Amino acid sequence: MSNLFRDRSPYSWSFRVGRGRRVLDLPLIGWLTVIWILLWGTPSWANLVNGVLVAVCLCLAFPLPAVNIGLRLHPLGVLRLAAYLLYDMFSSSVEVTRQIFAKGPYHAAVVAVPLRVRSDLMLTATAVAVSNVPGGSVIELRRETATLFLHVLDAANPGEIEGAQRQVWRVEGLVARAFGTAEDIADAARPVPEGDPAS
Numbered sequence: 686m687s688n689l690f691r692d693r694s695p696y697s698w699s700f701r702v703g704r705g706r707r708v709l710d711l712p713l714i715g716w717l718t719v720i721w722i723l724l725w726g727t728p729s730w731a732n733l734v735n736g737v738l739v740a741v742c743l744c745l746a747f748p749l750p751a752v753n754i755g756l757r758l759h760p761l762g763v764l765r766l767a768a769y770l771l772y773d774m775f776s777s778s779v780e781v782t783r784q785i786f787a788k789g790p791y792h793a794a795v796v797a798v799p800l801r802v803r804s805d806l807m808l809t810a811t812a813v814a815v816s817n818v819p820g821g822s823v824i825e826l827r828r829e830t831a832t833l834f835l836h837v838l839d840a841a842n843p844g845e846i847e848g849a850q851r852q853v854w855r856v857e858g859l860v861a862r863a864f865g866t867a868e869d870i871a872d873a874a875r876p877v878p879e880g881d882p883a884s
Contacts, residue, residue, distance in 0.1 A: 707745045712756065714740040756806060762863035769859055770814060773852070777818045784838060794840030795824060798853045799878035800831045802861050802869050808833075810864060811857045850877075 714737065721736030722728055784791060800811060808826060812833060816823045822836040837849045854877050861873035 707748045709741065709744050714744060717743060756864055757866055759863055762859070766814070766856075766859040766863040769856070770817065773818050773856075781838070791839045792841040794837050794846065796835045796837050796840070796846050796849050798833045798835055798850050800833055800857055801854070801875050801878065802857060802865065802872045803831045804865070804869055807857070807861055807865055807869050807873075810860045811853070814856050814860055815853055 717740035718733065718736035721739055722732050725732050800808065802808070802811070805828070808828060808831060812823050812826045815833070815835065823833060824836050825834040826832070827834075833853060835849055835853060837845060839845050840849075858873040861869045865873065
């Protein structure tokens with residue numbers, strides 16, 4: 686007889702059938718369903734239901750270990766992050782376009798930004814969010830020191846370097862409040878680290 690129980694992750698359930706174990710991970714099921722609908726090319730209730738059924742069957746047929754990656758979904762935080770990134774993409778695109786048509790040269794620099802949240806998920810999500818904004822190219826992310834290295838186009842003014850750091854810290858806080866645990870959110874609320882901003 687199967688035994689249903691919750692894993693440590695609030696979005697994952699496991700079934701024990703005899704000696705075997707099957708995991709139903711809601712984010713994975715959701716992602717597989719989205720892929721199913723995209724493959725059919727027509728969003729409909731039938732495709733949605735079929736996508737969920739196919740995703741559940743795949744999760745049961747090809748079990749993955751239940752891993753708690755520390756993901757928590759905060760709907761209001763997700764909306765705030767999305768709104769900020771859309772605004773930042775627009776304003777950064779305008780600024781990069783202005784720099785392209787203005788007379789240079791511009792003095793680029795690599796800025797080291799020490800992050801406050803050290804979980805792998807938060808480090809990765811912060812780097813991805815910063816990379817998606819024009820003018821914010823992430824060169825490296827050092828996990829050991831939780832330091833993000835960012836390429837800044839116009840770094841002749843020290844205020845630009847400080848502004849780039851503040852922008853990364855703001856994105857880090859928004860990412861933590863959108864997807865982080867209570868510990869991640871508390872870490873993101875700490876004062877920003879001190880240090881030499883440029884390297």
